[in-house]
Amino acid sequence: MRGIARLARELGVSTATVSRALNGNPNVNEATRQKVLEAAQRLGYAANQAARSLAQGVTHSVGFMIELDQESTTSTDYFFMGVVEGMQAVLAAHGLDLLVLPCAKSQDNFTFLQRFVSRGAVDGLILAETRRIDRRIDLLKSSDIPFVTLGRSDSGSGYSWIDLDFEGVMATAVERLVRLGHRRIAVTVPSNDANYGAIFAQAYRDNLARHGLDFDEALVFPTRRREDDGDSIVDGILDRPDPATAIILFYEVTAIGIYRRLAERGLKPGRDLSIIGFRREESVRFLMPQVTCFQMSLQDLGTAAARALLAQMPMTVRAFPSGIVQSRVPLSLVPGESDGPVCLREG
């Protein structure tokens, strides 16, 4: 005999009483509860997870699905750990375990997710790297499992998401540059299929318009998250009749290549070309002059996502309202020396 039955026999009570005592059920004599807890402690007993889930119909755990991208492993990860930290803290406070579920880029992320969902392995899900069109969202919507996505998609609106405030970032960046006298502002956008690229690009257009600036397709540079697009960008910006005087980077690392190319051409970042990076990255911290960029708390992003999830989960106590949450976490500007007043030196 094992498990709860053993404990029960040991104490001369029924398994029901043990179960109640362990689960904080109020219908147990306090003295009895103490005896049970003591014995459980002494025998190192912990309820079997599977049996519990089966009987209760819930797992007390939520999954955070991430995708492992062989190519950019060294980068995305760095992003997630902070986020996971925030999530974990909030979920743990509500008695939920966070399971990070890594999906290899090579396998179909839809099938991967489906397995966990249809098997009832988790009570809730958080998705990362949302696509513009993402079947996973439809899947989750049609199943009845609570979920939150990190990033918006175009898959309708009846669900919760948390995203970065790309619009706010872009508004601040453009306004800052305009104040400094810039009228021709270039931009880099991610070249992958994640939705944030489209959002970032749209925010760029919107904010140019807001300041009465013309949009020029030639000033938009798709980049990957690596430092070596500097040459084409710098040359593309400057070697034209109406060169741009500033650029906003989606990936801050791009600054490295740009700095390099500027140096080769005898130009100085901040004077001959103003540069504003988006999300602050570890590997760029040491670049001089420091890149003006935007910073955020990854932990906050995580806690926001966790809370948005909890808001949909059936539970008795909750420190915040329930329902659908759609919000953008703000980033703050970290001024550097990579931007400055437009340089009046004429080509």
Add this chain to the structure above:
Amino acid sequence: MRGIARLARELGVSTATVSRALNGNPNVNEATRQKVLEAAQRLGYAANQAARSLAQGVTHSVGFMIELDQESTTSTDYFFMGVVEGMQAVLAAHGLDLLVLPCAKSQDNFTFLQRFVSRGAVDGLILAETRRIDRRIDLLKSSDIPFVTLGRSDSGSGYSWIDLDFEGVMATAVERLVRLGHRRIAVTVPSNDANYGAIFAQAYRDNLARHGLDFDEALVFPTRRREDDGDSIVDGILDRPDPATAIILFYEVTAIGIYRRLAERGLKPGRDLSIIGFRREESVRFLMPQVTCFQMSLQDLGTAAARALLAQMPMTVRAFPSGIVQSRVPLSLVPGESDGPVCLREG
């Protein structure tokens, strides 16, 4: 009625037959199996995880416990993603799910682990950041759950571990520097309580001895994984009667601070001070001159750990021998320009 029973009724067979068909049991008529599979597919059926685990006594999942260090979140993560990728691939090929279990630095990692173990939430475990003395290892040894640690500990030897080949790295580094004429070689070691620090330091002493060099406590610098210990290191090395001419860094980022200080003193890395870094890092890729360092495949580390775990799990098919595995994954030297022949300029 739901689950397997529904499927069974739908098909006019017993639940036992459905279960057998779904689980690849050979005692099922092939035609029947096809019908079952087709129906399951059609109805989007997948066996309930909890019920399955309860009945079988196994979960088909393994946990990878990592610790979230608020301070170094931005760094360690980057390490894990590659590792997770390797693990996931191997485990998935054996029908196991990998669950990454994040433990907040603030909570007791022993209790955290214990919960998952005693609740039977996973069939196997992989531990990261092993301490010299690590109660978790004793816990796992006394429970009967298969496990592997990333990193050695002093907790006996009857268990599997995978570690980096610190000894090999140090041997190569010292030998390289000795060949270049260096006789006074400094070292930085991590200042935390993980076991690898002690191992690295010991390997340093051993290899100095091997080449007949004296060990000097003053040339050992504890550092954290950040760039700003450069001043004290450079000054500590050079402002002494018998300055060191080379240094081996545990954390490659330390090179950034060192370069900076060297520059301030009008000195050049590779000429006035030879520098060899340990594990190659993203954020140092752009430092000039490039740091000579050691590189490894994080994926390989992950696959090695996963295989070592599988070697202990009860299973019928396995592509490699079972038993305890203790191995070190090698790193390869990436020559840069940060080291060179000892500079004969006399103080």
Add this chain to the structure above:
DNA sequence: ACACCGATTGTAAGCGCTTACAATCGAGGG
């Protein structure tokens, strides 16, 4: 024609826990 056998399927007993419902007991009310 009969016992026997392998292939296939069904029956039913759990796996360890939760929980609706019944049972018990002592106290307070009439």
Add this chain to the structure above:
DNA sequence: CCCTCGATTGTAAGCGCTTACAATCGGTGT
């Protein structure tokens, strides 16, 4: 002193799946 009621505990029916064991059936050997 009997009845009702609240507090506490026990009983037992599942939760959805696996699997040992029994049952069925068509074919074989004699």
